Amino acid sequence: MRIHKISVTNLFGIFNHSIPLNLDERITIIHGPNGFGKTILLRMLNGLFNSRYLELVTIPFSEFRVEFDEGSQLVVTQSIDKNPKAKKHPATLQLFDSRLSKSDKFQLIDVASDSKRFKQISQIIDTVIPEINRIDSTTWLHLPTHEQLSFEDVITRFGKFLPEQLGRINPEPNWLIDVKKSMPVRLIEAQRLLNLSNVLRGRGYTRISSSIASVAAYSEELAEHIQSKLAEYGELAQSLDRTFPARVVKTTAPSDLTAEKIHAKLREIEEKRYRLIAAGLLNQDEDPDFQVDRSIDDTAKSILSVYVEDVENKLRVFEELAQKIEILKRIINSRFCYKSISINKEKGFIFQAHDSKHLSPENLSSGEQHQLVMLYELLFKAQPNSLILIDEPELSLHVAWQAQFLKDLQEIAQLVNIDVLMATHSPDIISDRWDLTVELKGP
Template sequence: MTTLRSFQVDQLLGEFNHKIHFNAEKEFVILHGPNGVGKTKLLELLSATLSFDIFRISEVQFAKLSLNFDDGVELAVTNNSERSGSSIDLTWLIKGGKFGSEGVQSSFQIPLDDIPPSMLREVEVEIRQMLSVDAAPSAKFRALEHSGRYLPASARATRMFGKRLGLSFEEFDVRIPSYLDQFSVHMVETQRLLILDRNYEGARRRPGESFPQRMKVSECANDLASRIATALTENSTVSQEQDKSFPRRVLDQSTDHAVPSEGTIREAYSAQSLLRNRLSSIALLEESMDVPLPPKELIDWQKKVLWTYLEDSQKKLDSFTDLLTRVELFREIISSRFQFKRMLIDRKAGFRFANRRGDFIAPEQLSSGEQHEIVLIYDLLFEVKPGSLVLIDEPEISLHVAWQLEFLEDIRRIASVSKFRFIVATHSPQIVNEWWSETLPLNATPSESE
């Protein structure tokens, strides 16, 4: 798998140069520095570039971004856009590795001032469709959503308008976005508690009305309920297949030699009993194995039936393994942080909480600090694709100092399950804790060109 080795930005915010080396043998790096040197903007720019999101790239003030990958490929994005934000003018150069020493160069030029706000989204979507790129809405469009100034426009009108402006990207070399398609980047932004309801029917919105907002913590609970339901459905399918062939396999004389010793059978039975108890505790099973094996020695037919049953059960239970690992770690981390509440995993609710009196508490009724912890941990455990580069901006927001001290160790445990590397930008020495050897300072030294 190709990984990012280093990246450098010139004239970030118009004056700062930063170079970050990401050791391939390390699972994370920590960025720190004073306010105003561009930690957040650096992460946003890196995320937008790896996602090939030209609109979000253009929203960051910089001169050039250079990325180096461990397959020898170098990617440079030069920003020629006007600082007024009236246009997008980006030049892409990719070389080295399979692209050779000369490489491939292409450009985007989009006059934003000539695009009415009512058509900004359609132009953005049109560009992504032409280049087969799927990315989140840009900050410019998100601002239009918040302000309620977005008006729908037909795709036909967009194409006609784009043609009049000369917005054609047929000559852009698709090998550039195709190369970036292999990377998955996951940005954890500072605003993590609210999400816009973009599924809200546009026809129901009044002029000037913004999209409704939903609580992210409630979405996490609903998502877990959905994942549990999916796991149960998949398990049911596996169970039906195994149950249909169970009698045949029990009666099949050719498998007699495959039956292990009684000690092995008893060990497997005990291990499955423990696994069922774990699954029952997170609502994936309604009952545990409560029928003990007889203490006397098993006879041959009993061993064969039991072993066939245990093999079937293991195949059924294996369908829960990944979800079990993630839910248990999620519950363990949250339970270790919440002193006065108990987390309950529920098939219908996903998760909820109970106080020391036994009263139930909905996730959205938790404090902002508790919600931040839940949303962040859940996001990293359940939403990150394996092999992703995760960018975490100011994880200390609303977190108690004691929680900050444990943060990196928690994320390292999650990263081992979800299989990702990560970059953290923070002001907090408590977040860094014992990991100062993994920190890189972003100095406030102005660029030489200024």
């Protein structure tokens, strides 16, 4: 199941937008003047498919509709009547599917008209987010920047750290859970250089403790991912080694298996090893290569055929990860001036300056960090068959990097099997692919 169209009615009480997604090319670009709702549309999609309903209902709109390629639709409706005396109704999420006898509904909350729920959420905000202090009942001070934030501002920035259940009245129904499982959605935000770490607990809720650089967090995460693959590799190796003698006894080498074919297979395996060593996944093997004698007997052929099959199965554990690392290294090393990246299985990213000095990921420029974070998100955090939302990919990127971004994105989309919807102001990002764009217009 894939999303093929999204639309919104009465956004901010003004805009009506309809965005068909380019499923053939897998990339859709929305552009338009500031204030027309590009980022908001991405937030709405992310809120809907990641149970961040509180973020969704704080945005004023009448109807938000998501249409899928197999004919079903998810529709969120809510009232944006600003008359305080008017009767308010909770926002409603509804699935329309011709295969169902009736459409199902799921009620969300209306924070603006529910003073008790507003007070509850405000108290949780004070508990969970230490970076802000309450000024009055509806305003907070953001301590790092000294900005005054409204309730909507707080939800926009920190809503993903609040408990999911705050935005709904009842538990999610099975039909909604099934839809979201079949259509993963991930947002790469414009503010992507900092990660908020959650390690403290307060009143039963996870509390934000600190901000760390995303590049540092992802470097550590990649190292953990490699260690996990190495553990999987080790478990498989132990299993295969333990059963190797029994399988050799039972195996008869194919009659057409020659010494030349075995040698070719062994060379192919060595090439895979070198590739994995270059990717930082395996250590350099000090064992010398060996040649297969042309006169080997059938017993030796049987042993070598099982050995070759086992090694291929072991190395296959790393195949997907190696592909992603190779793309990451190739793009980064072709973009960064006077710096190169390598991957270390204990440390993650290793950067080296032209004078051979090592740099920590946090010492990269903001443009380099933006490039690295986006590539990592796309390659390592996107699930297959998902929709990835990218807000302002051009931030801090040199014009030459912007011009190359779409080509890199197309390659990654094919490899990871994802659809992409991005919002941009940059004609350099779009380059000559205006056929992929949808312009947001005024009323």
